[in-house]
Amino acid sequence: MDFHFSEEQELFRKAVRDFVANEVAPVAAQLDEREEFPVALFKKCGQLGYFGLRYPESVGGLGADFTTFCLMAEEIARGSLSLAAAVSMQCLMGTDFVYRFGTDDHKKRLLEPALRGEKLGTIAMTEPDFGSDLGGITTRAIKDDKGWMLNGRKMWITSATVADFFTVAAKTDPDAGFKGIDMFLVEKGTKGLSVGKRIHKLGVRASETSELILEDVRLPHENLLGQQGTGFKNLGGILAEIRTMTGALALGLAAAAIESSIKYAHDRVQFGKPIAAYQAIAHKIAQVGTEIEAARGLVYRAAWLVDQKTPDMKLSSMAKLFSTEVANKAADECTRIFGSYGFAMEYEAQRYFRDARFLLYGGGTSEILRGIIAKEMGV
Ligand SMILES: Cc1cc2nc3c(=O)[nH]c(=O)nc-3n(C[C@H](O)[C@H](O)[C@H](O)COP(=O)(O)OP(=O)(O)OC[C@H]3O[C@@H](n4cnc5c(N)ncnc54)[C@H](O)[C@@H]3O)c2cc1C
Numbered sequence: 001m002d003f004h005f006s007e008e009q010e011l012f013r014k015a016v017r018d019f020v021a022n023e024v025a026p027v028a029a030q031l032d033e034r035e036e037f038p039v040a041l042f043k044k045c046g047q048l049g050y051f052g053l054r055y056p057e058s059v060g061g062l063g064a065d066f067t068t069f070c071l072m073a074e075e076i077a078r079g080s081l082s083l084a085a086a087v088s089m090q091c092l093m094g095t096d097f098v099y100r101f102g103t104d105d106h107k108k109r110l111l112e113p114a115l116r117g118e119k120l121g122t123i124a125m126t127e128p129d130f131g132s133d134l135g136g137i138t139t140r141a142i143k144d145d146k147g148w149m150l151n152g153r154k155m156w157i158t159s160a161t162v163a164d165f166f167t168v169a170a171k172t173d174p175d176a177g178f179k180g181i182d183m184f185l186v187e188k189g190t191k192g193l194s195v196g197k198r199i200h201k202l203g204v205r206a207s208e209t210s211e212l213i214l215e216d217v218r219l220p221h222e223n224l225l226g227q228q229g230t231g232f233k234n235l236g237g238i239l240a241e242i243r244t245m246t247g248a249l250a251l252g253l254a255a256a257a258i259e260s261s262i263k264y265a266h267d268r269v270q271f272g273k274p275i276a277a278y279q280a281i282a283h284k285i286a287q288v289g290t291e292i293e294a295a296r297g298l299v300y301r302a303a304w305l306v307d308q309k310t311p312d313m314k315l316s317s318m319a320k321l322f323s324t325e326v327a328n329k330a331a332d333e334c335t336r337i338f339g340s341y342g343f344a345m346e347y348e349a350q351r352y353f354r355d356a357r358f359l360l361y362g363g364g365t366s367e368i369l370r371g372i373i374a375k376e377m378g379v
Contacts, residue, residue, distance in 0.1 A: 002206035009068050016075040019048065024079035031082055031206035032351055037162050038083050038206055042090075045076070045083075046117010051090050055099060055240075060112045066241060066306040070299065077252025081355040082206035084288040087134035090114065094121035095240050097167045097183050099373075101225035106185060120162055124212050125169040125235075129133050131156075131369050134232070135178050136171070139214060141170035148222045150184060150330050153196070153324060154212040159207045160195045160276045164188050167352075168214065169235075172228055177195045182231035185223040192217040193291070203354035239300065239363075240311030243320035247361045250320075250327035253359065254292045257330040257352040259286055281337060288330045295323035314376035321369040324359040331356040 005013070024041060031038050054069045055061025069091065076086035098111045113119040130136040139152025149263065150170050160166070166186045173180035186193055186260045196211030225324065226234045260287060265276035275281045298319040331352040335342030342349040360366060 002059075003237045005067070005071070009071060012064075012068055013071045014074060016050075016072050017078070020075050020079035020378070024083055025074065028080035028206075028350065029351065031080060033205075035200065035205045035208075037086070037159070038080070039162070039209045041080075041083055042086055042120075043117040045087050046090075046115070050076075050087060051095070051117060052115035053091065055095075055115060055251070058101060058116045064246070067300060067303045070245060074252040074255070077249040078108065078256045079252075080206065081253050081358060082204045082248065083379055084252065085204050085207040085358065086159050088245055088249060089122050090120060091122040092241060094159070094163075094167065097225040098165070098185060100234070100237075101183075102185060106222075107162045110185075110187070114164075115293075119164040120159055121165045121167070122157060122159045122163045123167045123169075123233075124160070126154060126156045126354050127154045128153060128211075130134040132338055132365060135181070137169060137171060137181065137285065139168065139170040140174070141172050141182060141184060142171070142222075143221075147218060148184065148224060150186070150192075150214045150217040152214050154214070156199065157210055157212045158207055160197060160210040164210065166193075167225060168212075169231060172224075176229065176233040179229045182228055183234065184219055185225055186214070186217060186219065190217055190219070201340075202357060203351075204358040205354075206361065211282050240313055240316040241306055242363045243316040244299060244302040244306060246324040246359060247295065247302065247319035249267050250323035250356075250359045251292065251296055251299055252332040253352060253356055254288070254295070254323070254327040257289055257327070257334040257349070257356075258285065258292060260348055260352070261288075261330075261334045264338055264341075268290040275337070284333045284337060288326070288333050291326045292330065295326045299323055315379060317364065317369045317372045317376070320363055321366055321373065324356075327359055328356045365366075 049062050050072055050252045052061035052330040053064045073088055076087055095111055095114050098106050127137050133172055141148050141150050168184045168186050169181055170184055171180050172182045192215045194213045196213050199209045260323050265281050266274050268275045302316040304317040334348045337351050341347050
């Protein structure tokens with residue numbers, strides 16, 4: 001048993017940390033305020049090879065392990081959860097179906113440029129009336145001689161305003177339950193595809209989120225990603241990675257919040273002493289610090305299991321559940337330690353507090369995850 005990251009992983013983590021400290025953290029507040037997609041930083045992440053980390057060299061990736069990928073997600077989230085949200089979408093859910101099930105042409109025209117940061121991919125599953133209940137979606141895909149026709153409305157789609165291609169979940173057989181769900185590749189500019197209302201959000205405001213509308217969208221047969229009837233099963237193939245990665249994002253935000261809390265506690269003097277000298281404040285930091293370490297253990301154990309080719313649904317669900325709740329606690333305690341300055345927009349504590357909420361939804365809400373964990377435990 002070995003609890004160390006390899007030298008290569010540590011070197012990579014340091015390189016990402018330096019990039020984030022020098023180029024991301026200094027502009028994170030401005031990006032959030034302007035609610036503006038960080039185009040230049042996003043492209044830079046592509047140039048640095050981050051988007052191709054978990055893909056093989058045959059498609060222009062770096063062929064790194066999943067643990068290294070999680071280290072990258074954690075470090076970017078430390079600087080800006082908005083950027084990290086867009087990056088993680090591009091690295092995993094937004095490109096994975098094209099990698100696994102796209103044609104050579106799809107890979108050449110879309111995936112490979114996406115891994116270089118020249119094109120952007122995202123996933124569109126959620127609908128106005130169906131979030132956790134993915135099996136209920138009503139976007140319909142109907143087959144004929146020429147291919148497929150899609151109709152429906154998607155909600156909460158990350159980076160939709162700037163995306164070049166979408167992996168869209170639709171029902172090919174409304175009577176087949178989860179087996180009736182499939183994934184389709186839809187490119188920007190396809191007739192009938194439009195981006196609807198942009199959602200102005202509480203947090204991760206520099207990650208743009210919108211509605212997506214599909215009206216008589218015609219697609220060739222080969223844009224069905226995977227064999228018909230396997231879309232949900234194929235999503236399951238990356239679910240442990242999605243949950244573990246979200247756990248890594250949570251670790252990054254929690255680390256930023258606690259570091260900020262420690263610094264403030266040393267700087268702020270009340271009753272003649274830095275507030276860090278008061279046990280009430282020191283114990284908050286000790287408690288959150290302990291919980292972050294516990295979360296880190298869960299996340300990287302779940303990542304290690306992915307690397308061993310034995311992804312574990314229970315453990316990755318626990319990693320996501322525990323670390324995202326810890327991130328919310330770390331951000332909450334940070335705003336308390338900052339006192340009324342935690343309520344001021346000019347300090348970073350409020351951004352951590354707002355951004356942390358984002359971690360609670362995608363990849364399964366805490367309520368849904370508890371249900372899954374209980375089931376995995378035989379309850
Ligand atoms: C910023 C942001 C970006 C997103 N990006 C994307 C994206 O790019 N693509 C995409 O497809 N989706 C995206 N989503 C959507 C996200 O995946 C959903 O929000 C998530 O699946 C939860 O669905 P919902 O919000 O509709 O909540 P609901 O499913 O309506 O749940 C509402 C509440 O009920 C609880 N609940 C629901 N069912 C049960 C149950 N069976 N048992 C107990 N409690 C239950 C939930 O836990 C929650 O507390 C994004 C969301 C956000 C906030």
